[in-house]
Amino acid sequence: MSERVLIIGGGHAAGQCAVSLRQKGWAGEIVIAGDEPFPPYQRPPLSKAYLSGAMTAERLFFKPAEFYEKERIELQLGRRAVKVDRQAGQVSFATGSPLAYDYLVIATGARVRQLHCDGAELAGIGYLRSIADTDELKDSLIKGARLAIVGAGYIGLEVAAVAAKNGAKVTVLEIADRVLSRVTSPTVSRFFEDLHRSEGVDLKLSMGLSGFEGSDRVEIARLSDGSTLPCDLAIVGIGIVPNDEIAREAGLDTDDGIIVDGCTKTTDPSIFAIGDCTRHESRYFGGNLRLESVHNALEQGKTAAAAICGEKVLYDQVPWFWSDQFDVKLQTVGISTERHNLEIIRGDPVSKKFSVFYLHDNRLVAVDSINAPADHMISRKIIASGNELNADDIANVDFDLRSYI
Ligand SMILES: Cc1cc2nc3c(=O)[nH]c(=O)nc-3n(C[C@H](O)[C@H](O)[C@H](O)COP(=O)(O)OP(=O)(O)OC[C@H]3O[C@@H](n4cnc5c(N)ncnc54)[C@H](O)[C@@H]3O)c2cc1C
Known part of the structure; x- marks a missing residue:
């Protein structure tokens, strides 16, 4: 056999x-x-x-x-x-x-990590992990629908972007004082906060959720400051x-x-x-x-x-990830969290095309690229090489980063 x-x-x-x-x-x-x-x-x-x-x-x-x-x-x-x-x-x-x-x-x-709060089991409160979850949600993100999103991580913000583009009235609740706090720097968080607000998303930072209320389905989200938010549906994105x-x-x-x-x-x-x-x-x-x-x-x-199959190939990959929100593609390579002691911006955030380079003792540990795929691709190679970099070179958009590999 x-x-x-x-x-x-x-x-x-x-x-x-x-x-x-x-x-x-x-x-x-x-x-x-x-x-x-x-x-x-x-x-x-x-x-x-x-x-x-x-x-x-x-x-x-x-x-x-x-x-x-x-x-x-x-x-x-x-x-x-x-x-x-x-x-x-x-x-x-x-x-x-x-x-x-x-x-x-x-x-x-x-x-998905589940919410445990009053009213968490009400109809109209959803999560996003599977085809079935998206099928249940997609037709409800219509013009005028009042959507409460719990958690300003990648998934919460991506859903917010799709819903806002459809004309829904979107409010995002985030307990931390900035969006994407688990995965990026304050610089990039601020960029995404401005982006979402400019598209009409109501971002409530440092704001927790106390519970939901409703008779048959969700009607109100109760917030940690004692206020209430009327909603027709809610999406929870608080991790996995x-x-x-x-x-x-x-x-x-x-x-x-x-x-x-x-x-x-x-x-x-x-x-x-x-x-x-x-x-x-x-x-x-x-x-x-x-x-x-x-x-x-x-x-x-x-x-x-x-x-x-008997080959000894070691998994030694520089991690990378992406997210699409409105007209922005974020590509992240490496893990920046608390591992860098220098942050350098290359490009102009106002033009929505720039990268944030994170260095530790002159070595690149991570890069967040916003609509800057070339920076992303070259950064993968630089991080893997472990080569030392000069901060002035990175900040100079005319400098060819390929010379570092
Ligand atoms: C909405 C969404 C957006 C995402 N966006 C991005 C992105 O932009 N970029 C990116 O890099 N990553 C993204 N991710 C993450 C990425 O999809 C996951 O990292 C990837 O799917 C992991 O693959 P996996 O096979 O390990 O796990 P999964 O894709 O979770 O597959 C595991 C499968 O195993 C099944 N299973 C679980 N337990 C059992 C069991 N006991 N018996 C049998 N089957 C079981 C599950 O039902 C599931 O079908 C996103 C994820 C989600 C949900």
């Missing part, structure tokens, strides 16, 4: 891992068992082009259905894995028979929680994410974990971290496939 790689979870990381296994010559069975009713699909458009209606559902899918058949990748959809039995080498599911594995790849991603319980219950090391080594291997040599559900050591962060990005999901998927 041929060997089997069983991948549990059917998202970006799972899809890439299966594709890479075949590309690297894995001749045995590949089974993806995911709990959603869809084959692997891209989540970023769910709060961007798919939410706005600019992209159809078919374009969300990672690969067409025939691809899986042709490549002998078996999709078992609607199957929720509930237990990994490491001794027996098998996984059981909420329904149907268990599946045996020779190698197991855990790619269970993450779920990794789906690592199945690994923890199987005795694998976890710590707000499944701990993996440079090859994405867990503490069991026949079990790998990839994507949002993992935590790994990164020299670009200076410690271990859990990344929530497509790039990480794809690259870890490739790394796990290589390791299963």
